[in-house]
Amino acid sequence: MRVVTYNVNGITARLANFLRWLGERTPDVVCLQELKAPQDKFPEGPVRDAGYGVIWHGQKSWNGVAILARNTEPAEIRRVLPGDPEDVHSRYIEAMVHGVTIGCLYLPNGNPAPGPKFDYKLRWLDRLLAHAAALAGSEQPVILAGDYNVIPTERDVYKPERWVDDALFRTEVRAAFARLLEQGWTDAIRTLHPHETIYTFWDFFRNAYGRDAGLRIDHLLLNAALASRLTAAGVDRDVRGWEKPSDHAPVWVDLRD
DNA sequence: ATGCCGTGGAAACCACGA
Numbered sequence: 001m002r003v004v005t006y007n008v009n010g011i012t013a014r015l016a017n018f019l020r021w022l023g024e025r026t027p028d029v030v031c032l033q034e035l036k037a038p039q040d041k042f043p044e045g046p047v048r049d050a051g052y053g054v055i056w057h058g059q060k061s062w063n064g065v066a067i068l069a070r071n072t073e074p075a076e077i078r079r080v081l082p083g084d085p086e087d088v089h090s091r092y093i094e095a096m097v098h099g100v101t102i103g104c105l106y107l108p109n110g111n112p113a114p115g116p117k118f119d120y121k122l123r124w125l126d127r128l129l130a131h132a133a134a135l136a137g138s139e140q141p142v143i144l145a146g147d148y149n150v151i152p153t154e155r156d157v158y159k160p161e162r163w164v165d166d167a168l169f170r171t172e173v174r175a176a177f178a179r180l181l182e183q184g185w186t187d188a189i190r191t192l193h194p195h196e197t198i199y200t201f202w203d204f205f206r207n208a209y210g211r212d213a214g215l216r217i218d219h220l221l222l223n224a225a226l227a228s229r230l231t232a233a234g235v236d237r238d239v240r241g242w243e244k245p246s247d248h249a250p251v252w253v254d255l256r257d
Numbered sequence: 258a259t260g261c262c263g264t265g266g267a268a269a270c271c272a273c274g275a
Contacts, residue, residue: 009274010264034274036265061265062273109275149275162258168275203275204262215275247263247275 001098001255003029004236005145005218007106007201007248010036011064015043017244022050025236027252028070029097031104031145032056035064035090042066055079059090065104065146069097077101083127091124100226100255101135105146110167118167121149125176129183132221136183141226144185147248148219150177152187155197156216168217185221188233188253200235201248209240218251229256 004027008014011032022030030052035042039058047054053073056066067074074095081092091106105128110121128144135142151169154160163169181187189198199214208214222230232254240249 013264034264109273111273111275163275166275201275203260206259206261217275244263 001029001100001257002027002252003031003100003102003143003145003220003255004250004252005031005033005104005147005220006250007033007147007218007246009034009246009248011043011066012037012041013244014246015046017239017242017246019046019050020242021236021239021250022052025250026070029102030068031102032066032068033064033104033106033147035059035066036062037064055093055095057090057093063090063106065090065093065106067093067095067097067102067104069095072097074102081105081124081127082131084123087124099141101138101140101142103135103142103144103146105144105148107147107149109149110173113165113167113170118170121167122172122176125173129176129179132180132185133183136185136223138223139225141229142223143226143253144221146219147217148177149217150174150219151215151217152177152190152219156199158199158213158215168215180221184224186224186227186230188220188222188230189216189235189251192230192233198235199237200251202240204247218248220251220253222253226255230254231256
């Protein structure tokens with residue numbers, strides 16, 4: 001079973017590109033972020049015509065997350081990250097697919113830091129840690145996939161010294177991600193490729209993709225019950241070079257049945 | 258070192274992203 005996370009940066013603007021990728025790669029489960037579409041504007045018809053069941057949590061202009069499952073319906077578990085009734089951003093959705101709990105998340109960017117947006121990011125990380133703690137030790141397989149907006153280590157950014165004060169790389173944020181891993185989560189890409197330079201995002205400008213000036217900020221974390229089934233992981237980085245691409249590329253894991 | 262680009266929504270610019 002292949003599970004993918006993909007920040008599409010606007011599902012409406014990305015639709016042709018996305019459907020091409022979906023048709024060519026036919027992944028089993030897809031976690032989407034940054035739909036940037038209200039609930040009633042999600043392109044449900046084309047997605048279902050492509051052979052996928054789908055649930056989504058939209059929002060006007062910003063955020064928005066979805067879970068797609070090939071030839072089946074994702075069984076929704078929740079569409080809000082617990083812990084803050086005041087938080088109205090659409091940044092989390094969770095469903096069961098083929099016996100695997102799929103958490104799809106879009107973590108706040110947090111810039112500029114310091115400031116209220118960074119404070120919101122840190123609070124969101126705390127809530128994620130609290131929710132993930134229960135899932136980490138579950139005997140049921142769980143994957144937390146999404147755009148974490150966290151550069152885990154210096155190896156995951158083209159020029160670390162330029163990013164030390166950025167909300168994606170500040171020590172508080174890296175420490176929170178490290179605490180997440182200490183709960184028992186496996187960072188699939190890094191575990192299978194410990195020494196490679198791997199990016200999942202390249203800026204739209206300054207020819208970032210051409211220069212390979214990227215970041216690794218999209219992650220798939222597996223709990224222990226699922227990590228034993230991990231066989232492969234990678235980035236569909238060629239998609240970043242397609243016409244009208246997102247600034248992120250799809251990131252995937254293959255799991256033994 | 259910097260939103261220089263891209264998207265959405267409203268308004269012929271601004272917010273936001275990373």
